[in-house]
Amino acid sequence: MTPAIFAPVKINLALHVGPLRADGYHPVDTLCVFPMIGDVISYEPEAQAGIDFGGTFGADLSNEDPQTNLLWRAFRLLDLEPQGRFFLQKETPIASGIGAGTADGVAAMLLLNEVLGLGFDARQLERRALGLGADGPVCMAGQIHGGGILRARGIGEKVEHLGRCEPKxxxxxxxxxxxxxxxxxxxxxxxxxxxxxxxxxxxxxxxxxxxxxxxxxxxxxxxxxxxxxxxxxxxxxxxxxxxxxxxxxxxxxxxxxxxxxxxxxxxxxxxxxxxxxxxxxxxxx
Missing domain, CATH: 3.30.70.890 (GHMP kinase, C-terminal domain)
Structure with a gap:
């Protein structure tokens, strides 16, 4: 069976943003939850390196260079040369403010870590996920914890799991x-x-x-x-x-x-x- 993983999108219950810093980043303080809505990523470790797209919004990505996709960036963030083939079942809109691309990249990192036996622990994966963008660490923590309420501060790198929540x-x-x-x-x-x-x-x-x-x-x-x-x-x-x-x-x-x-x-x-x-x-x- 082809290894696969679900990538839930991120919802900001609260998003407070500060003025632009000298380093070009905005400080944030945000509370996030993760609904059972998202994309599915599968991985064939022995196949030719690349990404295939399907699903409702897959056509929106089919003409892009795979190396610009956050799934591809997962290789570099885990110190890997590109190997194997991803399939992205894209069921969420593009550029829609719910961190779907980041969630897909996080899922790819988790999948590679598991399938290839890389041995990264949760804290290491959270730190490396910042390479996907400011919401990388909170998306990683959300997937590792299976949801709940998460708080992200700094530029997104300071993540705290505040505990479980009602599955509303x-x-x-x-x-x-x-x-x-x-x-x-x-x-x-x-x-x-x-x-x-x-x-x-x-x-x-x-x-x-x-x-x-x-x-x-x-x-x-x-x-x-x-x-x-x-x-x-x-x-x-x-x-x-x-x-x-x-x-x-x-x-x-x-x-x-x-x-x-x-x-x-x-x-x-x-x-x-x-x-x-x-x-x-x-x-x-």
């Missing part, structure tokens, strides 16, 4: 508008941001955590893609919604629901309106 129902939806993370941060910088505000930790209820905080990139993202606000208005008004917000730099939004049934109904309604939408539950950790 969640809906993800995207308006079909790719949003450049760089453009969002540029708009954020142009607005003269305040010093970094620490997240408020009010317990382990994910709805309360979201409402007690916010996403500092929401207004910059909406100024570039007003469709995000339109989508969020729809999700907020759907029956059963406890809270709704944008994740990361957008454009994907999420809604925590009171029940799995209301989440399924909301998803069908969003799909009927032409949005990409999926529902599942939050991985408890």
């Amino acid at each position: 129902a969640i809906v993800l939806a995207n308006p079909g508008v790719p949003v450049s993370t760089g453009a969002v941060f540029s708009r954020f910088d142009s607005d003269g941001p305040e010093p970094l505000e620490e997240v408020r930790i009010t317990g382990r209820d994910v709805s309360l955590l979201q409402r007690a905080n916010g996403n500092d990139l929401f207004q910059p993202a909406v100024s570039l893609a007003p469709e995000i606000a339109d989508l969020l208005d729809v999700m907020t008004g759907q029956p059963g919604t406890e809270t709704a917000a944008m994740s990361g730099s957008g454009a994907t939004c999420f809604a925590i629901h009171a029940s799995r049934a209301s989440a399924v109904r909301a998803t069908r309604d969003l799909q009927a309106r032409g949005y990409w939408a999926e529902s599942s539950f939050i991985l408890p950790g």
Whole structure:
């Protein structure tokens, strides 16, 4: 059987961002959870080196140079020469603010570590995952812990697992508008941001955590893609919604629901309106 791994996307319950530092990075304080929604990566160690793509959004990646994909970067981060072939079943939108590309890269690192018997432990993998981007360590920790609530600080390298959470129902939806993370941060910088505000930790209820905080990139993202606000208005008004917000730099939004049934109904309604939408539950950790 071909070795395979599931790569859950990352949702920012809270995302506080500080002004640009002299080294070119933004300090962050963020709370993340991981829904049972994502991509699947498989690996053939004896096949010719490369990546094949399939799934709903696989065609969006099929013409790119494999060496630009974060799966390929997993080789370098584990001190390997490219060997074997990945297959990425891409079921999540591109450039959508839910860390899907990073999660795929993390999954590739975990798969290589297991299949090739490399022997890296969890802390080593978290540190090396920073090479995938600022959200690499928290995505790695989320996959290793099987979800739960995670906090990331610094530029993303300081990760803390805050414990398990209730596996609440969640809906993800995207308006079909790719949003450049760089453009969002540029708009954020142009607005003269305040010093970094620490997240408020009010317990382990994910709805309360979201409402007690916010996403500092929401207004910059909406100024570039007003469709995000339109989508969020729809999700907020759907029956059963406890809270709704944008994740990361957008454009994907999420809604925590009171029940799995209301989440399924909301998803069908969003799909009927032409949005990409999926529902599942939050991985408890």
